Amino acid sequence: MSQRDNEPRSPASAAHRPSLWLTVLSLIAFVVLMALGVWQVERRAWKLALIDRVEQRVHAPAQPLPSRTSWPTISAANDEYRHVDVSGRFLHDRETLVQAVTEEGPGYWVLTPLQRDDGTTVLINRGFVPSERRDPSTRQGGNPDGRVVVAGLLRVTEPKGGFLRDNVPQHNRWYSRDVAAIAAARDLQNVAPFFIDADAGSQSAGGPIGGLTVIRFPNNHLIYALTWFALAFMLAGRLFVTFRGGLFRRQRFVHEPAGGPDASARRTGSDAGTIVEPT
Incomplete structure (x- = not known):
């Protein structure tokens, strides 16, 4: 058995190495956050198209009321405003x-x-x-x-x-x-x-006040999308730092003779001649 086999593993490396379940859950969370961000981008495109359609309807010349035969098919998506x-x-x-x-x-x-x-x-x-x-x-x-x-x-x-x-x-x-x-x-x-x-x-003089229809469509989808994407990249950054400090962290083993000039300062036990330096 070589001296290298007898050397203990670095406790720092073990401490930085994430568990398998934590890694899997983190990757799933990253995928979900990215999907939510993409969904909000799609919702924003849909909302902008809706606003454009409504603006065209509101400002178009008045048309006759839809015929009675078409009443069952009238819907908010196709006819409102x-x-x-x-x-x-x-x-x-x-x-x-x-x-x-x-x-x-x-x-x-x-x-x-x-x-x-x-x-x-x-x-x-x-x-x-x-x-x-x-x-x-x-x-x-x-x-x-x-x-x-x-x-x-x-x-x-x-x-x-x-x-x-x-x-x-x-x-x-x-x-x-x-x-x-x-x-x-x-x-x-x-x-x-x-x-x-x-x-x-x-409206007629002395009658109710007309023309007060409020047309407002909240459109915060861009903010929501940026929030989800930011959370996803923060999680990705945390995973990168964790893996880089643990699983992907290389170690360089340096052996110094027990009687070397720094032996008294480095000695901590029987393996005082071996130090571990991360790179």
Whole structure:
């Protein structure tokens, strides 16, 4: 047996060598973090395309309301915020007030059924009124009679209620613009499965304030992507440092005679003549 075989392994090398399971879990975590970053990049591309489509719909000239035969196929992805116009007569005695908070302050959206010549009905969000004008008698002058033409943005129904607040039709408390529930509560027939947010040009003097539709799509995907990628590269850097200090760390063995000039300073035992120097 040679003297090299009798030499003990460096405790520093063993301390820096990671376990197999820790290595595997770290590699899995790295892959997951990179996948999350790529996913956020893809989500950002999708969101930018969505914003572009909505901008085109909002600023396009108003088009006639989709035909009744196409109503079952209308969806948020393909139709929401489409600029449309519709004509008919308001049924002011069946309006519904939905709680709202706008740039004008807290109050209500006024949803009024518009009866069309073909017998169908479309809910029109005529706009906002403050709480002191909740009573219809305070705005009778702003309720037009006869035939009207309304232009605005097509919106999909908002079923069930608002955030943590359910609609209570029996008590006439509404927190979202749920078309089906409002139609049932107001005994409306042949109602379109969407509603129209009237624009500012469709409002009448003394009536609700129109044109307050908020179009906002949060787009933080780039920040999320950079965060995931940063975490992945930090983990990769930690793995590199760990492996470089352990598994990939070479050692140079230097043997000095026991009687050498530095023997008294280096002597720690029977193997005092052998030192380990990492390179």
